[in-house]
Structures are given as C-alpha cells and as structure tokens.
Amino acid sequence: MSDLPISPAQTASDDGHLAVRMCGIDFKNPIIPASGAFGFGREYESLYPLSRLGGISVKGMTLHKRDGNPMPRVAETPAGMLNSVGLQNPGVDYFIEHELPNLLTKDTVIIANCAGSTVEDCTEMAKKLNRTGVHMIELNISCPNVKAGGLAFGVDCQSAATVTHAVKNAAPDKPVMVKLSPNVTDITAIAKAVEAAGADAVSLINTLLGMRIDLASRRPILKQNVGGLSGPAVFPVAVRMVWQVANAVSIPVMGMGGVSTWKDAAEMMLAGATCVQVGAALFQNPLAPIEIIDGLRQYVEESGISSISDLIGGVQPW
Amino acid sequence: MxxxxxxxxxxxxxxxxxxxxxxxxxxxxAPDIAMAAQPGQFVHIRVDGFQLRRPISICEADPCRSTLRIVFEVRGDGTKALSQLPEGALLDLLGPLGKGFDILPGGKAVAVGGGIGVPPMLAAIQPYGNDGTVICGFRSATAVILQEDFVRAGAQTLLCTDDGTAGRKGFVTAALDELLRTEKPDIIYACGPQPMLKGVVALAQAHSIRCQVSLEERMGCGVGACLVCGCKAVKDGEEYIAHVCKDGPVFDSDAVIL
Structure with a gap:
C-alpha cells in the first residue's frame, strides 16, 4: 500500500468533520452510492457534482461483457423493490478504457465492484484493476441473480476464503473489500473466513432473495421468478448484520441496505460501519446521497461531536 | 457519449x-422541463409511499405557458394515488427523460396510438400542423381521449374502436394499411400494445417508410443507471440490450426487436 493514489479528502476542506479513513484511504465523507444503483456515475452528474460524494461503488463488473437477465427485472414491494438485473455490464476492459479515466477526474474515491463465476475470472479482473487508478476493489461474492458464481462463493466459508485469497494476491496494491450476502445462516462465519484469507474490509448487505407473484396471471413478476430485495424493508436486517459482523472481525465494515436518510446512515455507523452505501433510495430520490451528507454535516455541527467517525461502532448494547 | x-x-x-x-x-x-422537453420524452414521478417512481410520457409541453401536460391511466396502487392528488398539490418530477421522436421539419407524419399509447402522439404530431395524421385506437367509445386536441393541432384524425362504438370498427393497423395505399408520409410514429407496434412496423417496412416506436418497460431509476428496463436492440447488425429509459423510450423500428 506504498503508493496509494491521491486521497480525494485532501481537497474537501469544508467536509473536515465528515472525513473518515478506511483501509488507508481518506474519504471526504462516509456516503457512497452503492453498486448497481449509480451506473458509472454519468447519469446523476446533471443533478450534482460527483465530487460531493465520499466515493462511488461502480456497477458490478465481470471479466467479459454480460447482457443480464430477461425482463421484467424489477418489481415493487412494500417499502422496497426486487431486482434481477443479472450483472449486465460492459466488462472490465471496457470499464478501464472508457469509464475509469472519466471517473478518476471526479475527485472522489472509486470502488471497482467485480464479480466472477470462477476464481480465475476474479483473479484476472483483479490483475487488470491492480494496474489502474481505482482506489479499492469490492469483490462481490453475493449477487443473488446469477446462477454460476456470484452467490455461490458467498454462502460457503471455504469458497469465500479461496476467492478472497486469490484476488488479494492478484491485486496486492489495492485494498480488497468483500461484499457479503445476507442469504446465509451465519454471516459472521463468512466475514471471519474472508478476513482470515486477507480481505482488507467487508461490505454488507447485498440484497435478500425475494419474490412477488401477479395475482391475475399467477406468474412471478420477475422473469427469473426471484430477485434481490432492497430498500427500507431490509434496513433493520442490514443494521443487525453490520453490528454482528463489526463485532466479529477486526477489519473495517462498509454498511448498506435500505439506507434512505441521514439518520439511517448514522444508525448504520453506530452499528459499526465506517462508510455507508446508498442504493435503492436513489430511485425514489436521486438527491438522497447529497441530502444524507448534508444531514450528517448538520448533525455533527449541532451535536458538538468532533468528527462523524465518533459514531462508528458507538452503539451501547443492552 | x-x-x-x-x-x-x-x-x-x-x-x-x-x-x-x-x-x-x-x-x-414546470418551466424548466417544459422548455427542454422533446416529443416522446417522459417524466419520472415520485408518489408518496412508493419506492419506485412512475414513468409517464409527456403529452404536451408548452414553453410559453411554462406548462407540462401528462395523461395517464390508473394501472395499480401508485397511479391510483397519483390520480387522487388535488389541483395545487406538488409533484416531484425528474425530467425530461429519455430519447424522443425525431421531428422532420417540412415533412409529413402519421402518428399511430393505441389506448394509453395515444397521449405522447399529441406532442409528436403538433409540429406537423396540417401535414400530420393521427390514427387512434381504443377499446370502446367510452375510452376515447384527446380527439379535439389532435384537431386543434391541425392534424387529420382517424378514430378506430375495437367494438365499433366510435369511429370505424377495427384495429389501427387496418386504418393505416388503407391510408398508406394513397399517402406516403416521411415518417410513422407508434405507441401502444406490442401486437399493434409489430403491425405498424410491418406496414412501414412494406412501404419503405421510416418508423419510430415508443416502448414501455418496468423502470427503476429512469435515467440509465440501474439497467432494469432492458429491451433487445440492434446496432451494426449485432444484438444488444438497450435501456428503455435512456436509449428510448423512442427507438427507430429497425434498431429494436419487438
């Protein structure tokens, strides 16, 4: 970790109280649009400069381009949504050539989210990304929407450890954060396994597997029958899992799952998250990350704490 | 890009x-949206209590009056809640979104709308004045909408209903088939159910007339980031997954697989 890229936080003097440090990277604030909800950042730029964000976790990539799952890929649920995009993406080479150069000018931390159906695919991607300016790799072993790989790694301690170890070796210059699935009996076991295999951080939770059925047609709304649940409905589950994992490992945790307001983000940090990703909330309110950052800033100012990082893991359990 | x-x-x-x-x-x-809107684009509407916005096509945008007109059908709980808002209520909108219809100045156009696919045809045909023709299809006389608006826009109107209770009995494709025997428009626009779109595209191809279709798909973000609203499209002879919200909702008929 000797030659880390320039830390975006150095240019963000106004957010000093919101700065957090994770895996040796300075984030100007802890709020990061979640992978899959923000593309490669281009779409939301007409609403606000990307430099206001703590970071961006880009759309999940695979070694080769993927077309994704058949439509419909989305269904609304009480306080949330199901998605079944199936990792549609242009492939890691396209990202490195056409999207990353633009992203690296945005003065924010760029997290490359990648998924693979084999250890070899993941290793190959990690090698390629290690030679780029991305600040961090988020290894997605928890996509519920692809048959091979993805979740297959994320529900078994041994496979999770194997792929983490391989990616860490292939990308020795980048912090590797492993994104965990909530669709397991004990998420702390997987977290401990990837920590032991060399993960620099974990992020959680990916979506919870869910299903909706149309009464009239008796067909599932999603063409893949099932998909990943996100949105406020999953928030308490995410807080619980972040808390459990933060207590089980000594590497930092990035928390996500249904965060829509600054209070949700603060709660996630109290549970043990150093940074917080925001996903489904963007679809209802594209300004959600910015409003959360502004809300956290006001909270820090009004509550008199010296830094937002005081919240991390600050819950006082009964 | x-x-x-x-x-x-x-x-x-x-x-x-x-x-x-x-x-x-x-x-x-909505002054800013009305100023920027192109025919065929849509707005993405937040409805309190619902996680996902509702994409609704723009029926008419008047930059002089700073107004935006949307016409929608109650399809579920979200659009029902939207329909219950009173005058004076505030709507949270994202827009104008997507790629609209190509308007050909000085050209002749035929717009074909079926059911709730009719409203975007008003914005599409207005620029053509007397050189526009609109063919609308509805289930029945009680479902007929916007005919006076098309007349006011200067367009020739042909009305079809499935049951014959208003206009001629039958599908819009029959009316279009008949029209194309005597007229050759420069472009045909279509929005409506899938079978109707396929029928319109087939007729346009048979007469070698350019055709643009407006598609519908369940959407998430509405701006091209989340990739849920895919559709099969073709570019340089290769099939790929485009997105209705950003690459569409309007596509050239030969660039999309219906």
Missing amino acids: NPVSFFHGVYPILRKRALAKEIYDLTLH
Whole structure:
C-alpha cells in the first residue's frame, strides 16, 4: 500500500468533520452510492457534482461483457423493490478504457465492484484493476441473480476464503473489500473466513432473495421468478448484520441496505460501519446521497461531536 | 457519449381532469422541463409511499405557458394515488427523460396510438400542423381521449374502436394499411400494445417508410443507471440490450426487436 493514489479528502476542506479513513484511504465523507444503483456515475452528474460524494461503488463488473437477465427485472414491494438485473455490464476492459479515466477526474474515491463465476475470472479482473487508478476493489461474492458464481462463493466459508485469497494476491496494491450476502445462516462465519484469507474490509448487505407473484396471471413478476430485495424493508436486517459482523472481525465494515436518510446512515455507523452505501433510495430520490451528507454535516455541527467517525461502532448494547 | 441533461424539482398541479374511466389529465407548472422537453420524452414521478417512481410520457409541453401536460391511466396502487392528488398539490418530477421522436421539419407524419399509447402522439404530431395524421385506437367509445386536441393541432384524425362504438370498427393497423395505399408520409410514429407496434412496423417496412416506436418497460431509476428496463436492440447488425429509459423510450423500428 506504498503508493496509494491521491486521497480525494485532501481537497474537501469544508467536509473536515465528515472525513473518515478506511483501509488507508481518506474519504471526504462516509456516503457512497452503492453498486448497481449509480451506473458509472454519468447519469446523476446533471443533478450534482460527483465530487460531493465520499466515493462511488461502480456497477458490478465481470471479466467479459454480460447482457443480464430477461425482463421484467424489477418489481415493487412494500417499502422496497426486487431486482434481477443479472450483472449486465460492459466488462472490465471496457470499464478501464472508457469509464475509469472519466471517473478518476471526479475527485472522489472509486470502488471497482467485480464479480466472477470462477476464481480465475476474479483473479484476472483483479490483475487488470491492480494496474489502474481505482482506489479499492469490492469483490462481490453475493449477487443473488446469477446462477454460476456470484452467490455461490458467498454462502460457503471455504469458497469465500479461496476467492478472497486469490484476488488479494492478484491485486496486492489495492485494498480488497468483500461484499457479503445476507442469504446465509451465519454471516459472521463468512466475514471471519474472508478476513482470515486477507480481505482488507467487508461490505454488507447485498440484497435478500425475494419474490412477488401477479395475482391475475399467477406468474412471478420477475422473469427469473426471484430477485434481490432492497430498500427500507431490509434496513433493520442490514443494521443487525453490520453490528454482528463489526463485532466479529477486526477489519473495517462498509454498511448498506435500505439506507434512505441521514439518520439511517448514522444508525448504520453506530452499528459499526465506517462508510455507508446508498442504493435503492436513489430511485425514489436521486438527491438522497447529497441530502444524507448534508444531514450528517448538520448533525455533527449541532451535536458538538468532533468528527462523524465518533459514531462508528458507538452503539451501547443492552 | 452525450451529456445527460434533465431536471429534478417539485411542480404544482394547475389543472386536473378525468378524460375517461381511469384516465387522468394533469397540467403542471414546470418551466424548466417544459422548455427542454422533446416529443416522446417522459417524466419520472415520485408518489408518496412508493419506492419506485412512475414513468409517464409527456403529452404536451408548452414553453410559453411554462406548462407540462401528462395523461395517464390508473394501472395499480401508485397511479391510483397519483390520480387522487388535488389541483395545487406538488409533484416531484425528474425530467425530461429519455430519447424522443425525431421531428422532420417540412415533412409529413402519421402518428399511430393505441389506448394509453395515444397521449405522447399529441406532442409528436403538433409540429406537423396540417401535414400530420393521427390514427387512434381504443377499446370502446367510452375510452376515447384527446380527439379535439389532435384537431386543434391541425392534424387529420382517424378514430378506430375495437367494438365499433366510435369511429370505424377495427384495429389501427387496418386504418393505416388503407391510408398508406394513397399517402406516403416521411415518417410513422407508434405507441401502444406490442401486437399493434409489430403491425405498424410491418406496414412501414412494406412501404419503405421510416418508423419510430415508443416502448414501455418496468423502470427503476429512469435515467440509465440501474439497467432494469432492458429491451433487445440492434446496432451494426449485432444484438444488444438497450435501456428503455435512456436509449428510448423512442427507438427507430429497425434498431429494436419487438
């Protein structure tokens, strides 16, 4: 970790109280649009400069381009949504050539989210990304929407450890954060396994597997029958899992799952998250990350704490 | 890659009317969106209590009056809640979004709309004045909407209903087939159910007339980031998954697989 890229936080003097440090990277604030909800950042730029964000976790990539799952890929649920995009993406080479150069000018931390159906695919991607300016790799072993790989790694301690170890070796210059699935009996076991295999951080939770059925047609709304649940409905589950994992490992945790307001983000940090990703909330309110950052800033100012990082893991359990 | 340009704001409902059973017509005061909107684009509407926004096509944008008109059908709980908002209520909109119809100045156009696919045809045909023809299809006389608006726009109108209770009995494709025997428009626009679109595209191809179709798909973000609203498209002879919200909703008929 000797030659880390320039830390975006150095240019963000106004957010000093919101700065957090994770895996040796300075984030100007802890709020990061979640992978899959923000593309490669281009779409939301007409609403606000990307430099206001703590970071961006880009759309999940695979070694080769993927077309994704058949439509419909989305269904609304009480306080949330199901998605079944199936990792549609242009492939890691396209990202490195056409999207990353633009992203690296945005003065924010760029997290490359990648998924693979084999250890070899993941290793190959990690090698390629290690030679780029991305600040961090988020290894997605928890996509519920692809048959091979993805979740297959994320529900078994041994496979999770194997792929983490391989990616860490292939990308020795980048912090590797492993994104965990909530669709397991004990998420702390997987977290401990990837920590032991060399993960620099974990992020959680990916979506919870869910299903909706149309009464009239008796067909599932999603063409893949099932998909990943996100949105406020999953928030308490995410807080619980972040808390459990933060207590089980000594590497930092990035928390996500249904965060829509600054209070949700603060709660996630109290549970043990150093940074917080925001996903489904963007679809209802594209300004959600910015409003959360502004809300956290006001909270820090009004509550008199010296830094937002005081919240991390600050819950006082009964 | 084109820069994305749209607005996000809250806009008051100036006027609300029921046009037919479960069909509502809202006029909003939305100066920035009205100024930027192109025919065929849509707005993405937040409805309190629902996680996902509702994409609704723009029926008419009047930059002089700073108004935006949307006409929608109650299809589920979200659009029902939207239909219950009173005049004066504020709507949270993202827009204008997506790629609209190509307007050919000085050309002749035929717009074909089926059911709730009719409203975007008003914006599409207005620029053509007397050189525009609109063919509308509805289930029945009680579902007919917007005919006076098309007349006011100067367009020739042909009305079809499935049961023959208004206009001619039968599908819009039969009316289009007949029309194309005597007229050769420069472009055909279509929005409506999938079988109708396929029929219109087949006729356009048979007569070698350019055709653009407006598609519908369940959407998430509405701006091209989340990739849920895919559709099969073709570019340089290769099939790929385009997205209705950003690459569409309007596609050239030969660039999309219906």
